[in-house]
Structures are given as structure tokens and as C-alpha cells.
Amino acid sequence: MTLVQKISSVFAFRTLPTTVLASLIYLAIFISVLVTDDLPAVPKNKKGLDLDQAYSDLHEIAKQPHPYNSHANDAVRSYILGRVHDIAAEHKYVHVVDDLVSNGSWASGAYGVYFEGTNILVKIDGTEKEYTEHGGVLFSAHYDSVSTAPGATDDGMGVATLLQLIQFFAQNRPKRTAVFNINNGEEDWLNGAHAFLVHPWSNITDTFLNLEGAASGGRPILFRATSSAPLLSFLNTHVPHPHANVLSQDAFARGVIRSGTDYEVYFAGADIDGLDLAFYKGRSKYHTKFDAIPYTAGQKRALWSMLEAARGSGVALVNNDGPMHSKDSSSAVYFDLFGAALILFPLSSLFTFNIVLLAVGPIVLILLLVCEAAIRYNRRNGENGNAPGSHDNLWGHLWNSVVSLRWLSGFWRWSKFWFALLVTAGLQVLLASSFLNINTFIVHSSPYLVFLSFFTLAYLSIVPILQLTIPFQKAPVPEQQKQTILLQTYVLTWVLLLCATIVISKASIGGLYFITGWSVLVFLSCCIGCVEGMLGAEGTTPFLVFVRQPTPLTEEEQDVEETPTENTPLIPRTRHDVHVVGQEETGAIGWWILQMLIVVPVPVVLVSHIAVIALSAMSQTLSDGSSAATVYGAVASLACLTVLPIAPFSFKLHRFLAYILGAIFVLVTLYSWFAFPFSQEEPLKVYFLQNLTLSPTLETRAVTTLTGASDYIMELISHLPSASGQDVSCNYSQARLSLQSCSWKTDLIPSPGGNLTSGTWLQTNVTRLGATSARICVQGQNTRSCRIYFDTNPIIRYELHGGSVGMQPRYEVPEDGIKELRIWSRTWDKNFTVDVEWLDSASDMGGRVACEWNEYESGSVGVGTGGKIPALEEVLTFLPKWAVVTKMTDGLVEVSSEFWL
Numbered sequence: 063m064t065l066v067q068k069i070s071s072v073f074a075f076r077t078l079p080t081t082v083l084a085s086l087i088y089l090a091i092f093i094s095v096l097v098t099d100d101l102p103a104v105p106k107n108k109k110g111l112d113l114d115q116a117y118s119d120l121h122e123i124a125k126q127p128h129p130y131n132s133h134a135n136d137a138v139r140s141y142i143l144g145r146v147h148d149i150a151a152e153h154k155y156v157h158v159v160d161d162l163v164s165n166g167s168w169a170s171g172a173y174g175v176y177f178e179g180t181n182i183l184v185k186i187d188g189t190e191k192e193y194t195e196h197g198g199v200l201f202s203a204h205y206d207s208v209s210t211a212p213g214a215t216d217d218g219m220g221v222a223t224l225l226q227l228i229q230f231f232a233q234n235r236p237k238r239t240a241v242f243n244i245n246n247g248e249e250d251w252l253n254g255a256h257a258f259l260v261h262p263w264s265n266i267t268d269t270f271l272n273l274e275g276a277a278s279g280g281r282p283i284l285f286r287a288t289s290s291a292p293l294l295s296f297l298n299t300h301v302p303h304p305h306a307n308v309l310s311q312d313a314f315a316r317g318v319i320r321s322g323t324d325y326e327v328y329f330a331g332a333d334i335d336g337l338d339l340a341f342y343k344g345r346s347k348y349h350t351k352f353d354a355i356p357y358t359a360g361q362k363r364a365l366w367s368m369l370e371a372a373r374g375s376g377v378a379l380v381n382n383d384g385p386m387h388s389k390d391s392s393s394a395v396y397f398d399l400f401g402a403a404l405i406l407f408p409l410s411s412l413f414t415f416n417i418v419l420l421a422v423g424p425i426v427l428i429l430l431l432v433c434e435a436a437i438r439y440n441r442r443n444g445e446n447g448n449a450p451g452s453h454d455n456l457w458g459h460l461w462n463s464v465v466s467l468r469w470l471s472g473f474w475r476w477s478k479f480w481f482a483l484l485v486t487a488g489l490q491v492l493l494a495s496s497f498l499n500i501n502t503f504i505v506h507s508s509p510y511l512v513f514l515s516f517f518t519l520a521y522l523s524i525v526p527i528l529q530l531t532i533p534f535q536k537a538p539v540p541e542q543q544k545q546t547i548l549l550q551t552y553v554l555t556w557v558l559l560l561c562a563t564i565v566i567s568k569a570s571i572g573g574l575y576f577i578t579g580w581s582v583l584v585f586l587s588c589c590i591g592c593v594e595g596m597l598g599a600e601g602t603t604p605f606l607v608f609v610r611q612p613t614p615l616t617e618e619e620q621d622v623e624e625t626p627t628e629n630t631p632l633i634p635r636t637r638h639d640v641h642v643v644g645q646e647e648t649g650a651i652g653w654w655i656l657q658m659l660i661v662v663p664v665p666v667v668l669v670s671h672i673a674v675i676a677l678s679a680m681s682q683t684l685s686d687g688s689s690a691a692t693v694y695g696a697v698a699s700l701a702c703l704t705v706l707p708i709a710p711f712s713f714k715l716h717r718f719l720a721y722i723l724g725a726i727f728v729l730v731t732l733y734s735w736f737a738f739p740f741s742q743e744e745p746l747k748v749y750f751l752q753n754l755t756l757s758p759t760l761e762t763r764a765v766t767t768l769t770g771a772s773d774y775i776m777e778l779i780s781h782l783p784s785a786s787g788q789d790v791s792c793n794y795s796q797a798r799l800s801l802q803s804c805s806w807k808t809d810l811i812p813s814p815g816g817n818l819t820s821g822t823w824l825q826t827n828v829t830r831l832g833a834t835s836a837r838i839c840v841q842g843q844n845t846r847s848c849r850i851y852f853d854t855n856p857i858i859r860y861e862l863h864g865g866s867v868g869m870q871p872r873y874e875v876p877e878d879g880i881k882e883l884r885i886w887s888r889t890w891d892k893n894f895t896v897d898v899e900w901l902d903s904a905s906d907m908g909g910r911v912a913c914e915w916n917e918y919e920s921g922s923v924g925v926g927t928g929g930k931i932p933a934l935e936e937v938l939t940f941l942p943k944w945a946v947v948t949k950m951t952d953g954l955v956e957v958s959s960e961f962w963l
Contacts, residue, residue: 075540075654080714083655087662088708095670098400101281101363102303110230111369116222117362119145124218124355127921129209130180130247130886131847131914131953134925138205139180142244145225146184153232159183162888164260165866168873170251173882176862176896177247179257180888184242185266186231188380197387198239199379200270200334201227201372202255202324204248209916210750210948211353213275215341217248219365220273223372230373236380241267248324250847250952253886255327256870269379269387270336271295273372274323278352279359280343281401282368283675286311286325288335290394290408294386295378296337297404301371304404307397307675309573310342316569318692319679331872335389339371342675345682346506346744349948351938395572397671409572416563416578423556423585427549430592437596471532475543479550479709482527486702489523490516494694496735502690503739503746503771505697509681511730512694513673516701518727524705525712526720540714544654545591547710548661552588554706555581576668580707587661587710594653654711662707673700685747685771687798740944746771748778748941749798749950752812752933754957756823764812765805766933769795769950772802781940784808784933797950810933812955814844814915824848825893826911828961833903836963840885841893842913844929847953848894850883854908855900857883863895884952907963914953931955 072079104113122141128134143160150156164179182205187194203220207213224242231240241263245254258264269292274285284306287293296304313319325338344359346352358364379386393409493516497504505512528547559581562574680693708715740746748770755763768779775792779785785806792804814823827839840848856879861867869875879901885894900907917929920938931954937947 073651073655075544075651075714077714077716080654080658080711081716081719083658084662084708084711084715085719087658088666091663091666091670094400095667095674098402099281099674101360101367102401104363104366108366109373110234111226111373112229113362113366113369115229116226116365116369119222119225120214120218120355120365123205123221124207124212124214126212126923126925127209127916128205128207128213129916130206130250130253131845131916132209132922132925133917133927134922135206135246137925139182139246142205142221142225143182146182146228146244149225149229149232150184153186155187155235156228156232157185157187159185159261159263161257161261164257166256166260166870167860167862167866167868168256168870169875169880170873172880173884174857174860174875174880175251175253175256175884175886176860176865176894177253177257177886178865178888179254179260180246181254181257181261182244182246183258183261183263184228184244185263186228186236186240186242188237188239189235190237193238194266196266197268198241198266199236199376200241200243200264200267200328200336201273201376202243202245202258202270202328203273204245204254204324206246206249206254207353208249208349208949209918209921209954211349211351212355213353214355214358215275215278215353215364216348217273217275219275219341219368222365223273223368226369227372227376231376231380234377236377237383238380239266240376240380245324247886250884250886252322252324252327255324256331256873259327259331259870260866264332267334270325270328270334271372271375271379272323272325272328272336272338273368274325274338274340275353276321276323276345276348277341278344278347278357279361279364280341280678281305281364282339282341282371283307283310284396285323285338285340285342286314287337287394287396288329289391290406291386291388291390292335292337292379293394293396293404293406295375295382296371296396297406298402300378301374301404303367303370303401304398305371305401306404307573307672308395308575309397309672309675310679312571312573313679316571320686331870335387335391337375339368339375341368343678345679346685346747346946348747350745350747350946352745352946393570393572395575397575397668399667399671409566409570412572412575412578413563413566416559416566419578419581419585420556420560420563423552423581427552427585427588427592430589434592434595441598474530474532475546476550478528478530479547479554482524482709483554485527486520486523489519490698490702493519493731494691494698496731497694498690500735501737501739502773503684504734504737505681505690505693506684506739506746507741507744508734508737508739509677509697511734512681513677513697513701515727515731515734516698517704518723518730520702520705521723522720522727524709525715528709528712529715529717541591541594541653543713544657544710545588545595547712548584548588548591548657551661551706551709552581552584555584573672576665576672576703579668580665583661583664587657590653590657590660654714658711661710665707666704669700669703673697673704676700682744684800687795687800689800738944742943745944745946746774747946747948748775748937749801750934750937750947750954751950752808752931752955754812754823754955756957756959762811764808764810764933766808766810767803767805767950768937769798769801769803770945774945775802775804778941778945779804779806781942782936783940784810784936808933810936812915812932813928813930814842823957824911824913824959826959826961828911828963830907830963831897834901835897835899836907837895837897838911838961839893839895840911840913841891842915842957843891844917844927845913845915846887846890846892847916848885848911848913849956850885850896850898851910851912851958852881852883852898852900852907853910855879855902855905856881857898857900859899861897863897908961910958910960912956912958915955915957916949916953918954 161181243258247253328334396406562577788806790806795803824842858879918931
């Protein structure tokens with residue numbers, strides 16, 4: 063074997079080298095993305111943070127459920143207050159406010175709120191006097207949990223992190239003033255953040271960092287950013303392991319993610335720029351008993367991950383003199399690579415670059431293609447000389463091409479890419495439909511298997527089709543086939559880039575940045591292919607050839623007259639018949655490697671990062687009521703985008719790779735169709751609510767409601783003794799449209815700690831003040847949360863006696879009014895008095911007065927409040943291991959009494 067042949071066997075565009083390199087690229091990318099998605103190790107040098115103390119704080123905060131409307135909440139508040147007082151006692155520039163005076167009213171959507179805050183505020187004066195009254199940095203987390211979860215992730219880790227930051231900045235005084243809002247009432251629709259806006263310290267800050275938890279441990283992600291400026295604090299020079307992606311912000315903006323955080327209040331209510339850092343993995347445990355330290359993914363490492371990110375970003379924000387606090391409101395594109403670097407640039411720059419690429423790219427490529435064609439034409443003419451019949455028989459050659467069907471080869475060469483796309487799209491839809499109809503929730507527990515199923519199917523539908531050739535027709539040389547698919551891939555990316563640019567212009571969506579990167583790289587690879595053609599790069603000569611003896615020209619060829627010239631050979635022309643024996647036609651050495659390294663790794667890396675985030679964030683949202691079609695559609699799209707970059711090299715991929723992936727597809731898909739989708743590690747969430755309706759003439763009626771996935775809710779209810787033999791009524795939930803709510807009457811009556819008479823649960827008094835006004839008084843026993851529902855007429859104004867006057871700016875009652883008023887008190891058993899007005903004086907006013915309860919025996923161990931919810935205890939006791947209960951709304955129990963004016 064000659065040296066050229068040895069080099070060819072390794073570097074030429076042949077099946078084995080192409081398959082090996084492509085496999086190594088994909089394996090390296092997938093392994094790197096998955097490994098770096100895991101929590102990093104805790105370093106020995108913690109740079110001033112005390113992880114052990116933070117972990118101890120977390121144990122105190124997350125001992126048991128502690129919602130705003132619970133006595134356990136008061137115990138957590140006392141502990142935090144003691145911790146910050148101890149820190150402040152050592153530093154005169156650290157100030158603590160036990161805020162028991164900030165009250166406010168605000169409206170959001172169809173309901174209004176009156177809230178009495180119990181926030182814990184800390185201010186650390188900066189060293190620079192110019193930042194004393196303005197230019198400060200707000201750090202925020204909430205110390206309340208929901209009633210069904212101890213709140214280790216939501217938001218115990220955030221509070222433990224703030225306590226460490228207070229200690230850190232007390233010992234390392236910052237340039238700018240730092241304000242900490244350890245707020246209460248976030249879980250009841252962001253009330254603690256609204257109360258903070260009432261306090262004068264809110265006027266000091268112009269940037270914030272909000273710490274949240276919407277899942278159960280793992281790596282926290284930078285959920286959202288108001289603008290480019292504060293994002294600079296998350297560069298890897300400040301945060302060693304940044305984790306962020308603009309797609310999460312796009313999902314919030316478009317309503318795909320329906321959770322709310324204090325970020326919204328700070329930005330919309332006070333124009334404070336900032337960041338939202340939150341946990342997002344393990345959503346099946348979110349707001350359940352599994353949001354506890356033993357079940358948190360990573361536990362201490364997860365806590366350190368938030369500590370490290372908050373410390374890095376916080377130190378940068380409080381010590382920066384300019385760029386991070388600029389009032390540039392421009393949107394940004396940002397994403398991390400392998401948890402090692404944050405890529406950040408303005409969305410406007412991406413839009414401009416897209417416009418240039420859309421205009422310049424096709425022009426440059428067309429010019430290169432024309433040059434390549436001209437050079438090839440001249441080279442071919444130079445090699446052939448004035449061959450007989452080369453011009454005179456042009457039409458004859460065309461006719462022979464049509465008759466012999468050689469044109470089919472060219473047609474298939476230019477159309478099979480689009481045919482493969484259509485087939486792939488159709489098969490992906492069929493596979494998604496099979497999941498939706500056979501085992502909808504399998505993505506809940508096995509998201510990576512579902513992705514693997516879509517990925518292997520995409521490969522099996524794209525690659526084999528691109529490898530097909532027309533029978534009995536000679537296939538184009540490898541360079542031509544590769545360049546043809548590259549050009550068609552460029553057309554596809556150009557169309558996608560056009561759509562992405564329109565979306566950026568209309569909706570400011572930055573998450574399509576990967577399309578820009580893919581299009582640029584395909585364009586560069588096409589240009590390299592053109593240069594390859596211009597230089598006449600060719601494949602190696604096959605090793606074994608058989609050459610027949612020279613044969614004379616045919617009579618037809620001899621009949622062509624040729625005028626003798628000085629170049630006419632003395633010996634008549636003869637024809638050599640050459641046959642290749644059993645050898646693969648190879649492409650040019652080296653060019654394909656450069657093109658593959660340009661066009662494959664970067665797009666696959668970008669899409670793989672997005673896929674890992676999407677699978678973690680979306681896979682367990684079906685139990686929250688999210689659309690299953692949306693989830694499976696996203697997984698299928700990401701799988702196809704991961705496979706498409708290899709398309710230009712597909713006809714040199716070994717068929718055994720397809721056999722292996724085909725076997726994987728069959729096994730994974732069959733498992734995914736028939737495996738049970740839930741487990742104790744990945745449970746199905748169901749939502750609990752119990753309603754009691756009080757009546758002076760009828761006995762108290764208690765109704766238990768469970769809301770969950772329609773395929774499983776009746777099976778779960780069958781495990782509950784109180785539902786046995788009862789008439790269970792089911793209908794689709796209005797709050798969670800994809801879920802089903804099932805209700806039944808029960809004898810399991812809750813207790814607030816007293817008797818079951820109307821006067822014990824709550825006392826109400828409703829009085830008409832005028833044609834369109836009334837005064838409503840309500841007092842609940844052992845509660846500080848009540849509601850008033852206006853069923854017949856929406857109200858246009860409300861005012862609580864003893865509360866602040868007027869509505870919070872930007873949160874006024876809408877013109878069409880509100881039909882629900884939520885009232886919160888910082889004290890227990892408060893008598894609320896509220897005056898309301900409505901528009902229509904001709905009609906009567908009817909509705910309900912209600913109060914909420916959240917305390918139950920197993921969730922209040924050691925508190926001793928006497929609250930009991932036996933219906934919830936039954937659910938906690940009898941639900942199968944693969945299901946878990948969470949709260950449906952603010953209260954676990956709502957007791958109501960009707961009124962009519």
C-alpha cells in the first residue's frame with residue numbers, strides 16, 4: 063500500500079473515517095453537556111461563606127410547612143430575626159427593621175388584595191456616600207412556604223443564602239448600599255414584594271437579585287433578566303459556574319411558564335432592573351412534602367451552587383461603578399457553555415447581524431458558485447480539448463439523457479434533502495401522537511429516553527433517505543453530494559433565519575440565537591466547498607483497476623471529420639475501457655474534516671444545552687396542567703435539530719450505525735410506551751382543597767376536591783375511604799385547564815380549634831351603605847386570611863378600615879372591576895371591615911364571605927395550634943407511593959357563608 067493510499071484510508075472522505083469522526087463528535091458533546099449539567103463539587107476555599115452555618119439555617123427554616131397563614135411561619139420569622147440581629151450587633155453600619163407597619167392594597171387581574179406585611183429588612187450602608195440614598199442593590203428571598211411543603215428549595219435555600227450574604231457584606235463592606243428583603247407572603251401571589259415597595263428603603267435600590275426555587279434542588283438557573291446591564295454580574299469572571307439561558311425568559315414572557323416570582327413586582331411595580339435566580343429541576347417535588355432536605359437533589363451541593371452564584375453576582379453588583387447599573391433597557395441574548403462561561407450580547411446586535419447575513423450570505427455564495435462553475439467548465443474543456451462531437455452532438459446528448467432517465471439522478475440529488483425533511487416531520491408527528499395516546503406521562507419520569515426515541519427516529523429517517531441513489535445510475539462524486547446537501551441545508555437555515563429575525567422584530571424573542579450560529583457555520587462550510595471545487599480537489603484513485611486493451615473507435619466516431627493540425631496525433635485514436643474492481647469511491651483528503659468540524663459541533667452543542675434545560679424544566683409540567691402536545695413537540699423539534707447538522711455527511715456514514723440506532727429506537731420506544739410513568743422518586747402531583755359552606759338553616763356541608771391528570775385521578779380517589787360509595791362528580795378544572803377536578807361530600811370535617819357552629823368558624827356582617835356601596839365585616843377564628851367573592855357585580859373600589867388609603871401605583875382596580883377580594887392580616891383572629899362600591903345601582907349584590915385555613919396536625923408538629931384537616935391527613939395516608947398531594951390555592955380549607963343585598 064502506497065503512502066497516498068495509507069493517508070487516504072484515514073483522512074479521505076470515506077465511510078469509516080466519516081463514521082468514526084461523527085460518532086466521536088456526538089459522543090463528546092453529549093457526555094460533556096450531561097457531565098457539566100451536574101452540580102459542581104464544593105471547593106475547599108469558600109471565600110468568606112460558611113456553608114455549614116447556611117446548611118444549619120436551612121434545617122431550622124425548612125423543619126415543617128410554614129405558610130403565611132400558620133403559626134409555624136411566626137417561629138421561622140423569629141429565628142431569622144434573631145440571626146440578623148446577631149449579625150447587626152457587631153457592625154454599626156448594619157441596620158435591621160422588623161417591618162410590622164407596611165400595609166397596602168393592589169389589584170391584579172380579576173382580584174384585589176389587602177395585605178399587612180411582616181418582612182424582615184436589613185440595610186448595609188455602602189462606603190460610597192453617593193450611593194446612600196440611591197443606586198443601592200436589593201437582595202430578595204421569601205421565608206414563607208406553601209402549606210404542603212417544608213420549603214427547602216422554595217425558598218429555604220434562598221433565605222439561607224441571604225443570611226450568608228448579610229454576614230459576608232457585614233464583614234466586607236460594599237461600595238453601594240445593600241438592602242435585603244427577607245419577605246413573607248410570596249406564595250400567596252407576591253404579597254411580600256408589594257409590601258416592600260411601600261417601605262422607604264425600596265427607593266434606595268436600582269438593581270436587584272431575587273433568589274427563588276421552582277423545583278427541588280439541582281443547579282439554579284438565571285431565569286430572567288430585565289436588561290443587559292445586570293447580566294454583566296453573571297460573567298464567569300464573577301460567577302465561576304454560570305447557568306443561564308434566555309429561553310427561560312422567553313418562556314416566561316410568552317406564558318409558557320406560568321409561575322410568578324417577586325421579580326415581576328420589582329420590575330413592573332418600581333422599574334428596578336435585576337435578575338431572577340432560581341432552582342428549576344425536579345418539579346414533581348415542587349410544593350409537596352418532598353420539597354424537604356432529604357429529597358433535595360444535591361442537598362448541600364445545591365445550596366452551595368446558589369451561594370456561589372449569589373455571592374459572585376452580588377459582589378459584582380454592589381462594587382460596580384457603572385455598566386451593571388446603567389439604565390439601558392435593551393434586551394439581551396445570553397446562554398452558558400458547559401457551565402464555564404456566559405455568552406452575552408445585545409438582542410439588537412443579533413437582529414442587525416441576522417439582517418446582514420440574510421442579505422450578504424446568498425449573494426456571496428452565488429458569486430462563489432458561479433466562479434466555481436466557470437473554473438470547472440474551463441478545466442473540463444482544457445482536459446477534453448476539441449473532442450469530436452462535443453458541440454455538434456449537444457442536443458443528442460440531451461436527448462439520450464432524457465431517454466436513458468439519467469436526469470432522475472440529478473433530480474433526486476437536489477430533492478432528497480427536502481423529501482427527507484418531510485418524511486422526518488411526518489414520522490416525528492406519528493411518534494409524538496403515539497406517546498400522547500399510549501403513555502402520555504412517560505416524559506414525566508423518563509425525559510431522556512423520550513428524547514432518545516425522537517433522536518434515533520430522526521436519524522433513521524434523515525440519513526438512510528439521503529444515502530439512497532437511483533438504481534442503475536452513477537452517483538455523483540462525494541464532493542458533489544456533500545456540497546449539494548450543504549447548499550440545501552443553507553437554504554433551510556436561511557429560511558429559519560428569516561423567520562427568527564421576524565420573531566425578534568415582532569416579539570423580542572432571543573432564544574433563537576442557535577439558528578444564527580448554525581446558518582453562519584453552514585454558510586462558511588458552503589464557501590469552503592466552493593473553494594474545494596475551484597482548486598480541483600479530487601478523491602484518491604481506487605486501488606484495483608482492470609484496463610482492457612486499446613480498441614479502435616467506432617465507425618460513427620471515425621466518421622467525424624477532424625481537420626489536421628500541428629496538434630493532431632500521428633497514431634489514430636483508440637478507446638481504453640477501464641473498470642474499478644470492488645473499491646469505494648473516495649472524496650478529497652482533509653476538506654471534509656474541516657467542513658464537519660465547522661458545521662456539526664457548534665450547532666449540536668447549542669441545541670444540546672437547550673435540550674437539557676428544556677427536558678428538566680418541561681418534562682414534569684404535565685401534572686401542573688401544561689399541554690402535553692407542546693412538551694412532546696418541543697422534544698421532537700430539539701431532537702431533529704440535533705441530527706440535521708450531520709446531514710451533509712450522511713451518505714458516508716456506515717450502515718451499521720443505522721442498525722445500532724434502529725435497535726435502540728425499538729427498545730426505547732417499546733419501553734416508553736408500556737412503562738408506568740410515575741414512582742416515589744418522580745411522583746404525580748394532585749391538588750387538594752376542602753370547602754365548607756355554612757348556613758343558618760342547613761347543616762354544615764363539607765366537600766373534598768382533588769384535581770389531577772384525568773387518566774389517573776379516579777384511580778387515586780379509589781384509595782380514599784371517605785370517597786368509597788360517594789357520588790364523585792368530575793369536571794375539567796377552570797384554573798388548570800388540562801386537569802380534572804373531582805369532588806365528593808365527606809364527613810371528615812376540619813377544625814380551626816373550636817366548635818363547628820357558624821360563629822366559631824367565622825363571623826360576618828354585611829350592611830348596605832347606599833345604592834352601590836356596602837360594608838362587609840368578617841372575622842375568622844385562628845386565621846389571618848379571608849376572602850370576599852362578588853358573584854353578581856364586580857366592585858370598582860374597596861377600602862379596609864385601619865389600612866392604608868388608596869391603591870398601590872400601577873396596580874389600581876381595572877375599569878371593569880374585580881370579583882374577588884383577598885384580605886391578609888399580620889395578627890390572628892382580626893376583625894376585617896371593608897367598604898366596597900360597584901357600578902350597577904339597579905341590581906342587587908350577592909356573593910360569599912370566606913376565610914382560609916392551612917394548619918393540620920402532621921404539618922404542625924410542635925406548634926400546638928389545634929388546627930385539624932382530617933381530609934388532608936387521609937390523602938397523605940392513603941395515596942399510593944407514586945402520587946403526592948399539594949395545595950390547590952392559598953388555603954387548604956375554605957369556609958364560606960353567602961350574603962345577599
